[in-house]
Amino acid sequence: MLRKLIIGLLVLGFSISAAAKDEREQVQLPELMREHMLSNMRDHLLALEIITRNLAAGEYDTAAETAESRLGMTSMTSHGAAHMAPFMPEPMRTLGTAMHRAASRFAIKAKDAAVEGGLAEAFGALSEVMQQCVACHSGYRVH
Ligand code: HEC
Numbered sequence: 642m643l644r645k646l647i648i649g650l651l652v653l654g655f656s657i658s659a660a661a662k663d664e665r666e667q668v669q670l671p672e673l674m675r676e677h678m679l680s681n682m683r684d685h686l687l688a689l690e691i692i693t694r695n696l697a698a699g700e701y702d703t704a705a706e707t708a709e710s711r712l713g714m715t716s717m718t719s720h721g722a723a724h725m726a727p728f729m730p731e732p733m734r735t736l737g738t739a740m741h742r743a744a745s746r747f748a749i750k751a752k753d754a755a756v757e758g759g760l761a762e763a764f765g766a767l768s769e770v771m772q773q774c775v776a777c778h779s780g781y782r783v784h
Contacts, residue, residue, distance in 0.1 A: 665782040669726060670728050675783050681720050684709040685774065688712050689767075692747075701755035710717070712744035712770065733781050740773035 670678065677769040682719050687752070688711040695704035724743075726734050747766035 643686040662716060663779055663782070665778075667750060668729060668781050668783050670725075670734065671781055674728065678725060678783065685712060689771070692751075692767065696751070696760065696767075701751045701763070705755075707746045708751065708770075709748040712747055713742065714741050714745045716744075717741055730763065730781075733777060736773055736777040736780070740770060740777070743770040743773055 665695065688707055689708050690703045695701070695707060726737070729737065743766070747763065747770055750759070750763045750766040754760050
């Protein structure tokens with residue numbers, strides 16, 4: 642009985658530590674670049690918050706502008722994407738580009754929503770942006 646209990650606890654312990662194990666690939670970046678990237682990331686989250694608030698208020702054009710300038714293809718220069726790209730593994734870079742493209746597509750959907758409604762489509766496109774955030778976060782880390 643006691644033996645079974647001990648074995649049971651050991652199995653439980655192993656499965657919990659397996660679940661908590663961090664399997665993300667670590668990407669080495671020079672210190673300044675890492676800081677710059679994390680600061681961009683915090684701005685990405687802020688941008689999502691502003692965009693959702695804009696949509697809730699029916700300010701579709703503002704939502705589109707925020708998305709394009711802070712997350713979309715237009716933002717790639719200001720975020721120094723070209724400097725950072727060579728340090729990233731290929732699939733990570735692809736996810737980054739997919740995120741910028743998805744944000745630009747969202748901007749178009751949000752503009753459409755301003756003219757002809759279709760808020761559901763705008764939210765669908767926003768979710769595609771967030772899917773790229775989630776995918777990259779579950780695959781990579783910089784610490
Ligand atoms: C191409 C990959 C990639 C994409 C796309 C991406 N991130 Fe990140 N993000 C990272 C990595 C890597 C980290 C660092 C995680 C770590 O080291 O633990 C990070 C960290 C963050 C952080 C923490 C910043 C800090 O100060 O520690 C926030 C917030 C964040 N991301 C938000 C977002 C949001 C919102 C999006 C989508 C709009 C997004 N990210 C898209 C890779 C990405």
